[in-house]
Amino acid sequence: MNSAPVIAAVDGSDHSLGALEWARAAAVRHGTGLLIAHVLPDHAQLYAGRRASLHDASQPDEFADPVRDRITALLGGGPGLPAGVQYEALEGSVPEALRVVGARARMLVMGSRGRGGFASLLLGSNSRAVSSTAPCPVVVVAHEERRADPAQALGEPSAGRVVLGLHASETPDDVLAFAFEEAAARGTTVQVVSAYAIPPSPTVLMDSPFMVVPPEGLADGGDGVPAEREMLRSQTERLAPFRIRHPQVPVEQAAVPGDPAGRLVTASRSAALVVVGRHHPRRSGMSLLMGSVAHALLQHAHGPVAVVPTLHDDA
Structure with missing residues (x-):
């Protein structure tokens, strides 16, 4: 403890x-x-x-x-x-x-x-x-000046969640651990958001709300696009040890197209806390430079943001 x-x-x-x-x-x-x-x-x-x-x-x-x-x-x-x-x-x-x-x-x-x-x-x-x-x-x-309207936040279905910005292959374990511990202390859900790049298309509405699914809903042969299915499965694999460690914490997963910072800023309107890593651990474990996603969130988020450094070498 x-x-x-x-x-x-x-x-x-x-x-x-x-x-x-x-x-x-x-x-x-x-x-x-x-x-x-x-x-x-x-x-x-x-x-x-x-x-x-x-x-x-x-x-x-x-x-x-x-x-x-x-x-x-x-x-x-x-x-x-x-x-x-x-x-x-x-x-x-x-x-x-x-x-x-x-x-x-x-x-x-x-x-x-x-x-x-x-x-x-x-x-x-x-x-x-x-x-x-x-x-x-x-x-x-x-x-x-930047906080979301409390009355509006209460009306959102995801109000009070701890939102975790996750890159399945790069985000250090310290970031995931912090998010799950915060959710456990609050008695709330961890909503995991990952973004994937897609070719420009006039049919894609970048500002549309994203859907979240529980891990149990990731059945084989789903209707999602291949990039989305692969990202959800990568999330599930990465989250597994933390779900075992915190069985009382519900988990929602979302794989969304587009810019991760923009998606997390949107999620911050109704989140109790948004959690991100400070920098890319493989570039420099002791880097003093903050990653672009963390920097954008600190500039534009509508609620509290936790920036978590790499505390242990798990990369």
Whole structure:
């Protein structure tokens, strides 16, 4: 059992407080602790360095931290808190400080902070950098401008699923394990989505909704196109050990034509969480470059996205 804490990265903004709430619920679901991490702003770090160098005993030991005060007041000691809640002020650059603290995390949760005239489409630089380098899964919670309408999501038949973007021959086991563990903790379904390329055709409607099937429905001689049947069978083979490990988790499988990122963005409208791998493991197991699918999801998804690095060499 993974007893590492869920870490919430906060800076006092409403975006980060939304991520804190997501992290709090995740810690409760997984029965683990919650660590709230705040990277101090530059002026606070300069103050701490100046005081240490001058040994000025007349100055306060600590620089005032309004973020800590706000978090303390917000959480209080009410119900719904994990067993252990800690607050930690960090120094250094935001990506590096969170990368270091993430080494002891079950997952690191942060907000997506878009800036500029196209705020609904842009990803904050810190979110991008941490998702690309952290040694643990990073969950980025979309800001309000990008979130799907909750009432609409409740009306969708797939509302609340954990959606797993899967390339059967390339996605590392760590990504599948994370998706199944999240679904088990939520008591919900894993919906597996894989995309295959097709020749351009005027008869194909790329924006049409895709169908999902249970593994039991993959009978020989189905009506699907050969590429779809082969992909569904590859999914089934790859998912088998995880279904055995989590027999209580229902599985839906979908093989869809077209762009995987676009399909996953669509699925994010009604998903509790979309899970993808960070990069292609065969290109570089320790690569700091994020794959195009993960990057597109972080830019455009309508709900939380988990970007999972390769934690073990299973490629």
